[in-house]
Amino acid sequence: MVNETQQTCSGSSSSRSDGSSSGSESSKDNSRCSTPVLDADRHERLREKMRRRQEAGDKWFSLEFFPPRTANAAVNLISRFDRMGAGGPLFIDVTWHPAGDPGSDKETSSMIIANTAVNYCGLETILHMTCCNQTKDDITGHLQKAKRLGLKNIMALRGDPAGEEWEEEVDGFNHAVDLVKHIRNEFDDYFDICVAGYPKGHPEAESYEADLRHLKEKVFAGADFIITQLFFRPETFLKFMKDCQAIGITCPIIPGIFPIQGYHSLRQLVKLSKLEVPQEIKDVIEPIKDNDAAIRNYGVELAVSMCRELLDSGMVHGLHFYTLNREVATTEVLKRLALWKEDPRRPLPWAVSAHPKRRVEDVRPIFWASRPKSYIYRTQEWDDFPNGRWGNSSSPAFGELKDYYLFYLKSKSPREELLKMWGEELTSEESVFEVFTCYITGEPNRNGYKVTCMPWNDDPLATETNLLKDELEKVNRRGILTINSQPNINGKPSTDPIVGWGPSGGYVFQKAYLEFFTSSEIVTALLKVLKKYELRVNYHIVNVKGQNITNAPDLQPNAVTWGIFPGREIIQPTVVDPVSFLSWKDEAFALWIEQWAKLYEEESPSRMIIQYIHDNYYLVNLVDNDFPLENCLWQVVEDTFELLN
C-alpha cells in the first residue's frame, strides 16, 4: 500500500529523495540551498520567474522607463521606482539612450539608472542595449560593466542608425540578432535576453513575413522572450502571436501596452514608431486634444479594455507597460485590472537588493534600517554577504560614505523644503529638539510646516514606529533625539500587517531597540542608571571622536529581530553589531553636517548649533534583551531624567 507513495517529495521540485539513494554517500548534496529560501524570487532568473508565474496561472506586469535628463529628475525617478515597485512588477526595463552616454557612470545614464533599480530599489531589471554604430569592444565593455553591476537581463536591440546613409557593415552589428549572438558567445548563459517583436512588422522590414523570420532568427540565436512594440488593437497582437507560434516561436511573447496619456506624447510616439493610429481612436482624441485629463481618462479606459481582452484570450500571461516615466495612468490601469498588488508582507524586515551577489543576504545591522540605499552603497564591494549569522561574515570593511551628493543617497526634498521643515533659523538646542518632536508627532512646526523627513529618515515614520509614538514624543521633547527604534515583539504571526515578515505560518520576534543622540550630561546620568539594568539592557554609547562605551560581551552581535518558520532554520535579519556601529556612527554624525548644518551659511548661529551638537552629543543605542517582558527602555530614560532632576 505504501509503495504507491514512494519517491514522492512534495513541496520541492529539486527532489533528491529517489528510492534508490542509500543516503550516506549523498548526505551533503550541492543542490541544497545554503540559506533558507524565504522568497524563491530572489533565487530565480527572470525567465524562470516567468515560467513559474505562467504555470501557476499568475498574471503579471512590467514597466518601462527611460533615463532622465537631469540629476534632480533622477532623484524623482528613483522615488517613482520605489512607489511603482510597491505594486509588484515582475521587472522594469530601462531604455538605452545612445545620445545620453548610456554606458557611462553619469547619474543619468541608462547603465546607472538600471544599476540603481537593481541594487538600490531591489527591482528585477532589464537594461536595453543597442548595437548599431558601435564596436564589438564597446559592446563587450558595456555588457561586462552591466554584469559587474549585477544586471542580469539585456534587451538586445539594433537601435536607430545615425543619419540617413547608414549601410550594413561587414562583420559589424547590423541587426539585433548580431547582438544576441554576441551576448551568447561572450557571456554564455549569464544574461536573460529579451528581443523586440513588431506586431505590425518592423517599419523597415521587406514584409510582415520577413520580419517574423527575423524575429525567429533572434529567438533561435538565444533570446529568451519577446516584448512587442506598442499596438492599438488587441487582435493585432493576438494575430501576431499566432503567426509567431505557427513558425515555431515558442518563447513568451509579452504585449507592449501604451496607455495614451496625452495628445502630444501620442503624436511623438507614433512618429518615432511609424505606426498609424486607428481612425476610431483619432475620432475620439481629436475633439478633446486640448483636454489632458479627458485624453488620459480615455487612454486608461482603452488600455484597460485592451488588456482585458488580451488576458481573457488565455494567450497572454504578462503585460508590459510603456510608462513614459509617468505614474498615474499606468497605475490606474493596473489597479483596474487588479494586477497592482501592494503586498504589505515583506520577505524580510528590510528591502532586499536584487543584485545576484546579495541573493543569500539575510542579515543586516539595524542601524541602516531607514537608510537601506546607503547600506547597500557602503557594502557594494563586499564579495560575500552575511547569511544566517552576522558574525559569520568575512566581509571587508564598510566603504567610506563621502558621496552624499549621489542621487540615491540624497534627500528627495530640495533645500528650501528642508529649511521650512527643519527651521530657517535655529536659536538653541531646544529648537532642534522641536524638529525631532514634530517629525515624531506629525504635527506642524512653529512655522506651520510638517516635518516629513529627517537627515536620518527620508520618509515619514514607519507604521511600526508609530506604535511607540507617544513615548518617542515625550523623550524627544527632553533632548533624547531618537533616530531609530523598534518595539519588542514576542511571537506575532508572520502575517501581522504591521510587524510581520517572511512566509505565512511563522512567528516573528523582536527585542526593543532605541537609538538616539543626546548630550553628555544625559549620557552621564544614563550610565549610572544602566548599572541597574546591567544584565537586561545592552548599550553602545559613542561620540563623534569614537569614544566608545559598551557592555556588549566580546563584541558579539545581538540579534534583535528573528523569525521562526515551518520547515526552516531560524532567520535573524537584524542585529545590533558593536563593530559596524562604529561605521554607522561616522555616517550618523556626518548627516548632521552634510544634510542639516550645510543648509545654513557658514558661521551662522544655526549652523553653529548643529555643529555643536555634532561635536558634543553622543550616539546611544539600547537593547532590552527581555523580549517577553514589557519594554524597559522607557523606564531607563525615565530613571535618567529623574536622576538629573
Add this chain to the structure above:
Amino acid sequence: MVNETQQTCSGSSSSRSDGSSSGSESSKDNSRCSTPVLDADRHERLREKMRRRQEAGDKWFSLEFFPPRTANAAVNLISRFDRMGAGGPLFIDVTWHPAGDPGSDKETSSMIIANTAVNYCGLETILHMTCCNQTKDDITGHLQKAKRLGLKNIMALRGDPAGEEWEEEVDGFNHAVDLVKHIRNEFDDYFDICVAGYPKGHPEAESYEADLRHLKEKVFAGADFIITQLFFRPETFLKFMKDCQAIGITCPIIPGIFPIQGYHSLRQLVKLSKLEVPQEIKDVIEPIKDNDAAIRNYGVELAVSMCRELLDSGMVHGLHFYTLNREVATTEVLKRLALWKEDPRRPLPWAVSAHPKRRVEDVRPIFWASRPKSYIYRTQEWDDFPNGRWGNSSSPAFGELKDYYLFYLKSKSPREELLKMWGEELTSEESVFEVFTCYITGEPNRNGYKVTCMPWNDDPLATETNLLKDELEKVNRRGILTINSQPNINGKPSTDPIVGWGPSGGYVFQKAYLEFFTSSEIVTALLKVLKKYELRVNYHIVNVKGQNITNAPDLQPNAVTWGIFPGREIIQPTVVDPVSFLSWKDEAFALWIEQWAKLYEEESPSRMIIQYIHDNYYLVNLVDNDFPLENCLWQVVEDTFELLN
C-alpha cells in the same frame, strides 16, 4: 564628566573600542569570534583556563586515569569518564603505558583512551608521554598523531628506563627536559606542556636542590605548568612550592593528591614512587589493613584534611587526583571539599566534544540526540563543523558506521543483560512493542527485568522525555515504536532545570518532535491523516531501502531547538535535516540487527521477528511547527489509529 568612562569596554578582555578608532577602517576585525561564545571554555587552551580560574578565585580539580587492559574495561572506563566528567574536572589525564603499545590504535592504548576522553566525552585531556628508550621519530610520530586526534596537552616525562643498565644516550632523550624542548621545537606553541614536580625530590636526583634546578630547566624549556608527585603531608608541598618560587619558577604548580584507597594499592604505589609513608599514617593503617572500607574512610578523611590545608594556604588553586581508575574515594573527597559541581545547566542541549576542530560547532541534527558518540564518530573526518546554520555547512558526507564493535559505540551492558531486558525469546511483533513500552514506563518486563536501555538509547529516558511519558507509553503499546522525541517549549528561561541550556538570562524554545519505527499499515493511514496537517506538520518517512516520503520544502533543515540570549545572535543547536536523516536512517535500521537481532541464533524465531521489522517497518519523524500551540503530534497519532479502526 563622561570622559572618565571613555575607553571602557566592560565584559570583554579583547576590547577593541579604543578611543582613537575611527571605526570605518576597522569594522571587520579578525579578533572577533565567528560564533557566539556560549561557553568560553571551548575556546580557551588549558593554561588560559587555569589562569582565568585563578584570577576569578575559582578552585578546581583534575583527575588522573591509566589506560585499561581489556576492551571491556575500556567500556567501563568511558562510562566512568562520563560520570566523573559530570563533576566538572578542569581536565583529566591519561598515563602512558610503554608496555601497552601506548601510541597504537588499540582500544586500550593511552592514545586511544585520551582520544576518547577528548572527542567522545568532551573532556579537556592531557596525554602523558615518556621519552626514554625511544627514537626521535617515534616520539614525533606520537605527537603528530596526538595532534591529529585533537589532543592539545602533553605531560612530558622521562619514563622509567628499561632494565638496570640504562645509560644516557648522546643526542637521545635522556630527560623530560629533552622532550619538552623537542615538543617546542617541532610543534611550536601548539601543545600545552605539563611536567612532573617532586616535592621530596626525584629519587634518582643527586639532591633536592639539584632536582629543583632540573624542574626549573623543564619550565624554562617551555613547560606551562607542573603537577607534583603524591605526598603525604601538606607542608611537604607548601615548602616545595616556596622553594620553586624562590628559584624563579612562576608557573602553576598543582599538588598531586592520592586518597589512600586500600592497603595494597598504597604499598605498590609507595614502592614504585620510592616514597616513604610517614609513621603517623602507618600507625593508623597497619591495624586495619584487612578492612578495605575502614582504610578508604581514613584515606578520604586524610585527603580532605590535607586538601583543606592546601586550599586554605592561598597558594593552591587546583588539586590533581590520582584516582587509580576508581570513583568512590575521589568523588567523596571532592564532594566534601565542595569542589564537585554537577551543573545541570548545559552549554548546548547536546554534549559538546573537546576537539579543537569542533570548537565552533553549535548545530547538529536531532537524530543522534541519544547517540552523540556515534555522531562524533561519523563526522570525525569533517574539516568544518556547522555553526549558526546547518545549511551553511560545507561538510562532507557522514562516515559509514560499520564499527559497532568499537568500545565507544557499543552498549555498556553485556549480552546476557540485554537478553534479559529485550527478551530471551520473542514471539511476535507485539513482544517487541512491550520492550519499547517497558523502557518508556520504567516498569519491569514480563520476566521481572527493568529495560534501562534500547539499541537507540544506551541510557534511561531523559528527564525531558519524561514529560511525554504517558503519551509515549500509549503509542508504543500500539506499535508506534518511539526512539526520539521532545516536547514543544515556548520560551522557558534558559536556566530551566529540565529543558534549559546556555547562559542565564536567555529563553529557550523547541518545536515538538517525534521519531518512531512503525509498520507500513500504520504509515499508510498516517499519510492520509497528515494531509489534514499539511501546513503545520513536517514529516519524513523512510524505509530501510531508502524509499522516502517528505513534505519538507526544498530539502531545507527545520530548526527544532533554539535559544535567545542577551547580547548574542540566535543559537539553534538542533535541526531536523532531510539529507542527514538518510544517513541516520542507515544507522537506526542497522541497530535493529547489530544490537538486537544478533543476540539470537541465526534462523531463530526471535531473530526473524527483528529481521522482519528491520525489513518492513518505516522510520518516521514528525515536527509540529506551531510551537506556541499545544503539541498536535499526539492528535496526529490518535487520528491515525482512529482511521485504522
